[in-house]
Amino acid sequence: MRGEWSLARLRFLPRDPALVSRLAARILLRVAARVKGLELIDWFVDDEAGELYIILSCDHDSLVSFLETVSAEFRGEGVWVSPLPTGTLGSWSATLRATVLGIESKVVVESKRGPLRAVHPDGVISELTPSEIAKCLVLAGLNMDDAIELAKETLTELSRDRNVVSLGELADYIVEKLSRRRAPARLLAAVRATLCPYLYVAFTRKGRLVPLTKQALLEELDSLLNRMELKPPPSFVERVVERAYDRVRLEAVSMALAPPSLSPPITVLKPREMREVVLREACKEAPLIRELQSASKTSVALKELEEGARLLRKALQEKALAAKLYLLLEGLWKALASMALLRGVLPTSDASELAESLGEAELADLLRRAYVMRNPSEAEHIATLLAEELSRILNRVTEEMRAYAAGHDQVRTS
Amino acid sequence: MVILNNTGYRVKCHVRGKEFEMLLAAVPLNELKPHEEINRRVVRELARSLELAGVQKNPIIVDRKTGVILDGMHRWHALKLIGARYAVACLVDYSDPAITLGRWVRLYARVNRIPAWLRGWLGPLEDPEELLASNEAFVCLRGKARRLLLPKDKLRAFRKLKMIETWLRREGGGDPSYFPDKIPDSQGLVLAPPKLSKEEVVSVAMRGLVFPPKSTRHEIPVRPLYLNAPLRLLKSRETRDTVSEAIAALLAPKLVLEAPGGLTAEREYRESVLIFWGW
Numbered sequence: 227m228r229g230e231w232s233l234a235r236l237r238f239l240p241r242d243p244a245l246v247s248r249l250a251a252r253i254l255l256r257v258a259a260r261v262k263g264l265e266l267i268d269w270f271v272d273d274e275a276g277e278l279y280i281i282l283s284c285d286h287d288s289l290v291s292f293l294e295t296v297s298a299e300f301r302g303e304g305v306w307v308s309p310l311p312t313g314t315l316g317s318w319s320a321t322l323r324a325t326v327l328g329i330e331s332k333v334v335v336e337s338k339r340g341p342l343r344a345v346h347p348d349g350v351i352s353e354l355t356p357s358e359i360a361k362c363l364v365l366a367g368l369n370m371d372d373a374i375e376l377a378k379e380t381l382t383e384l385s386r387d388r389n390v391v392s393l394g395e396l397a398d399y400i401v402e403k404l405s406r407r408r409a410p411a412r413l414l415a416a417v418r419a420t421l422c423p424y425l426y427v428a429f430t431r432k433g434r435l436v437p438l439t440k441q442a443l444l445e446e447l448d449s450l451l452n453r454m455e456l457k458p459p460p461s462f463v464e465r466v467v468e469r470a471y472d473r474v475r476l477e478a479v480s481m482a483l484a485p486p487s488l489s490p491p492i493t494v495l496k497p498r499e500m501r502e503v504v505l506r507e508a509c510k511e512a513p514l515i516r517e518l519q520s521a522s523k524t525s526v527a528l529k530e531l532e533e534g535a536r537l538l539r540k541a542l543q544e545k546a547l548a549a550k551l552y553l554l555l556e557g558l559w560k561a562l563a564s565m566a567l568l569r570g571v572l573p574t575s576d577a578s579e580l581a582e583s584l585g586e587a588e589l590a591d592l593l594r595r596a597y598v599m600r601n602p603s604e605a606e607h608i609a610t611l612l613a614e615e616l617s618r619i620l621n622r623v624t625e626e627m628r629a630y631a632a633g634h635d636q637v638r639t640s
Numbered sequence: 641m642v643i644l645n646n647t648g649y650r651v652k653c654h655v656r657g658k659e660f661e662m663l664l665a666a667v668p669l670n671e672l673k674p675h676e677e678i679n680r681r682v683v684r685e686l687a688r689s690l691e692l693a694g695v696q697k698n699p700i701i702v703d704r705k706t707g708v709i710l711d712g713m714h715r716w717h718a719l720k721l722i723g724a725r726y727a728v729a730c731l732v733d734y735s736d737p738a739i740t741l742g743r744w745v746r747l748y749a750r751v752n753r754i755p756a757w758l759r760g761w762l763g764p765l766e767d768p769e770e771l772l773a774s775n776e777a778f779v780c781l782r783g784k785a786r787r788l789l790l791p792k793d794k795l796r797a798f799r800k801l802k803m804i805e806t807w808l809r810r811e812g813g814g815d816p817s818y819f820p821d822k823i824p825d826s827q828g829l830v831l832a833p834p835k836l837s838k839e840e841v842v843s844v845a846m847r848g849l850v851f852p853p854k855s856t857r858h859e860i861p862v863r864p865l866y867l868n869a870p871l872r873l874l875k876s877r878e879t880r881d882t883v884s885e886a887i888a889a890l891l892a893p894k895l896v897l898e899a900p901g902g903l904t905a906e907r908e909y910r911e912s913v914l915i916f917w918g919w
Contacts, residue, residue: 231897233897233899233903233915235905268917268918270917270918273693274689274692274693274697275905275906277905279905281897281917310904311904312903312904312905313902313903313904320899320900320902320903320904320905321899321900322897322898322899322915323897323898323899323900328653328654329651329652329653329896329898329914330651330652330653331649331650331651331652331891331892331896332649332650332892333648333649333650333885333888333889333891333892334646334647334648334649334650334663334888335647335881335885336646336647336881337881339881345873345886345889345890347870347890347919348694348870348872349869349870349871349872349873349874349876349886350872351873351876351878351882351886388885388889389881389882389885390882390885390886390889391889392886392889392890392892392893394889394890394892394893394894395889395892395893397893398892398893424919425918425919432692434692434693434694436694437919
């Protein structure tokens with residue numbers, strides 16, 4: 227972006243930045259294509275001021291025609307929009323230049339301290355690991371070996387004189403390295419999108435546009451868990467957030483690679499859509515969450531307990547060893563899920579992890595052995611042990627369920 | 641006292657053939673010194689807006705040698721109110737002649753005669769343009785200007801001026817309009833405060849005292865806008881260097897656009913503006 231452009235601004239009402247962003251993505255591109263001698267460079271919504279800023283390359287007449295058409299189209303969509311004077315003597319646009327002042331700017335750092343960290347656009351500072359960078363590069367389409375090598379190299383070089391780098395700087399650095407190696411433009415765009423997905427995907431919070439970051443997903447997941455009043459196993463939150471963020475990264479890549487005429491510069495998620503992204507990924511790790519959205523914990527626990535008992539009965543009648551093992555493992559998970567719900571723990575899909583978080587370390591070990599066994603004689607032995615364990619857990623959960631119901635009755639009568 | 645920031649985002653630009661340098665960095669709020677009073681209502685509104693936006697949009701302009709806030713007194717108070725530890729500041733050398741100090745000339749459009757109580761404070765008739773070029777306070781009505789006889793000590797003079805403004809407001813003058821270093825053509829009573837020197841501003845601020853609102857009008861050659869520093873960083877327990885580097889890191893990949901003087905975005909900027917475009 228070099229040369230001289232015009233900056234115009236429009237005030238909008240109602241102050242709904244998500245709606246204005248969506249409409250702007252459609253209307254600005256369409257109108258810009260219709261007005262002769264006008265090029266749309268970029269735009270952004272200043273949600274605090276309730277204004278839409280547009281950078282254009284055009285003459286005065288084209289600008290006036292563009293602003294009039296854009297305002298009319300916005301009004302047609304139910305958004306009142308009015309151009310505001312932006313330049314000298316009340317003119318509709320201010321001149322913008324990229325290099326007139328001969329600006330030299332750089333990050334200056336007084337001293338090098340500890341390991342390199344990353345700062346996210348929401349201000350969160352986190353550790354920067356080669357594995358995370360490598361994962362982004364693989365998601366962008368680089369092969370694993372190249373990605374690992376490039377990630378390590380980048381981290382070593384940036385660590386020399388910096389303590390904190392932004393994801394944008396990291397992306398710029400890697401893109402420059404790759405372009406020196408003559409990487410295709412599509413790969414460069416994808417790399418930038420996986421490292422900086424917030425450039426392509428944002429969401430609205432209290433009527434403001436907010437870049438979609440890991441922290442935002444984490445806060446959404448926290449509020450989901452708080453609503454359910456269930457404590458997750460230790461690494462659950464991290465896993466779900468990582469999965470959800472990977473979805474966002476892939477969405478960003480698809481946007482970065484789509485032709486500009488077909489795709490808006492940024493996707494803005496409504497709070498409901500953002501909740502759905504997190505919920506979908508959380509359900510993959512803990513499938514009962516979907517049921518817990520519409521039923522109480524006890525009713526879900528009772529259903530899982532009954533299902534566990536049914537599977538145990540079926541497993542005991544089953545002759546084929548593989549099917550028997552399958553039924554027992556499924557039954558154990560159901561029983562453990564039921565126990566977890568009664569104890570206020572979120573039942574995740576990994577039965578061994580669930581057993582561990584419920585203080586059943588021996589059962590967790592047995593489950594891990596069951597997952598990796600190869601030998602048929604060992605399988606029979608494990609099946610017997612699993613059946614015993616399932617029966618024990620079912621009895622225990624039944625007792626806990628009775629105690630839970632009694633406790634509730636006591637509370638009700640008192 | 642010198643603001644000990646050597647970490648941050650250094651911006652050097654050439655304005656009218658001269659080099660102008662500024663450092664965009666985080667500065668602990670308790671190291672900054674305001675030089676003007678604030679309006680509590682504006683501070684409360686600004687604090688609410690900051691919390692909602694989650695970012696400090698524009699930096700506070702600070703003299704790096706003394707920590708005196710040249711512009712952004714309300715933002716400083718609002719940041720304190722919301723529990724921030726740092727402010728993003730544009731650290732400049734106040735002694736640089738490129739930074740000018742002017743005054744806000746007030747116009748009371750609804751006042752069309754000089755009130756009797758004010759007459760005792762006025763000197764003989766003088767040329768309005770000469771008075772504007774001088775450092776003296778004056779009033780002007782229908783092209784006739786008279787020096788305002790205020791105490792020699794500038795702080796006392798401004799307090800007296802504040803009293804005059806309150807009386808004018810009470811007498812139905814309403815809120816004034818402010819004009820940068822010029823006598824407006826419109827009808828009404830023009831009230832020009834005395835012009836301050838940079839030394840007077842620093843000396844008052846360093847003593848922990850403040851002038852009334854709109855006592856000074858600082859113009860720096862280039863004003864950075866839309867830095868959008870996340871409040872999470874400004875509230876964090878990280879060291880000043882880490883926060884400064886993090887802010888600089890967030891600014892580095894942004895596209896910097898220059899708008900020459902005259903840009904209107906929320907308010908009019910007479911000086912050149914640097915817009916940090918994007919997230």
